[in-house]
Amino acid sequence: MGQHSAIGVLDKAVAILAATATGPASLAELVERTTIPRATAHRLAVALEVHRLLVRDAAGRFVPGPRLAELAAAAADPLLERAGEVLAWVRDTAGESAQLYRRDGLDRVCVAAAERAAGLRTTVPLGARLPLTAGSGAQVLCAWEPAETVATLLREAEFTDRVLAEVRRRGWAQSVGQREAGVASVSAPVFGRGRRVVAAISISGPIERLGRSPGPRFAPILTAAAQRLHDPRPDSPRS
Known part of the structure; x- marks a missing residue:
């Protein structure tokens, strides 16, 4: 023990x-x-x-x-300490609102965000709880979980196991009107030790601006940002 x-x-x-x-x-x-x-x-x-x-x-x-997450929030969190700067870079580079999500049971929680200063934008409040059944962030947080862990979620999800396999293959996810009508998003996994996904970094915005296939355009920005957020402890690789 x-x-x-x-x-x-x-x-x-x-x-x-x-x-x-x-x-x-x-x-x-x-x-x-x-x-x-x-x-x-x-x-x-x-x-x-x-x-x-x-x-x-x-x-x-x-x-x-x-309660574990609530207690952890009071302690030093290297991921969140780096998130503000990285999310601001994503927002400025992509021109869209950026978010960081962590899984909490059957939900994902927005633990950091950087919003566009002007123009039409999607706002996800800090602390907002969203289901793990829709959206690119949910896909990322589910894709590297054991099959038995997500089997129940997939019964209600707007995506399939085949979609999750594709997310794992290419290293990012996209959704168009999946969680909310008129909204598109792209997400990439943030890995911790042992290739465990500890968070999903995302951008979201109106479909008319992101398009109906936003992944190829924005995934390089998000995967680069995810590398910057990778577990910074000394015995973990980092960019």
């Missing part, structure tokens, strides 16, 4: 949380990953759920909860 303190119940609770970091976990999977007895694992998982440190996905499996 990793490091141990003098407080056994705390060590077990941390082990339960850590077990969900590798992917959604049923009770049986929590027991397997932690070796904690089933009754104890269940009691701790439910207690963590009460405090919103764990939540359950559509399949009833335990996943990290929003």
Whole structure:
């Protein structure tokens, strides 16, 4: 279970949380990953759920909860520290509003944004929660997840597993009127350690300005920005 303190119940609770970091976990999977007895694992998982440190996905499996993100927001976050400058560059280079999204359960949350100063634009407020079932940002955040993780989402999604395979192949996603009529968007994945997608960087704007195939035009800007946001810790590669 990793490091141990003098407080056994705390060590077990941390082990339960850590077990969900590798992917959604049923009770049986929590027991397997932690070796904690089933009754104890269940009691701790439910207690963590009460405090919103764990939540359950559509399949009833335990996943990290929003309280973790809220606590993390109070700590130094290298990604967000770099996001303002990078998003401003994307906005100025692409001429469109730029956003950074992180996944939170079955939603994506806008954690940073840079809006156009003038003209027709799409505004995504900081902290806005959008579904993982539509839009290029949702495609990016789902594309590198295990198939079993997104299987339930795909039943309601405006995109298919084939679309996600194409996103993985080319390294970016686009959508035209998928989440909101009249709006187009392009997104690229921001990778952390172990090639894990930690965020999606996006631009969005009216279809009449971005066009009906905006990806080839804007993807190079977004993929370059994503490289600048790549996990900056010393043992991770960065541009």
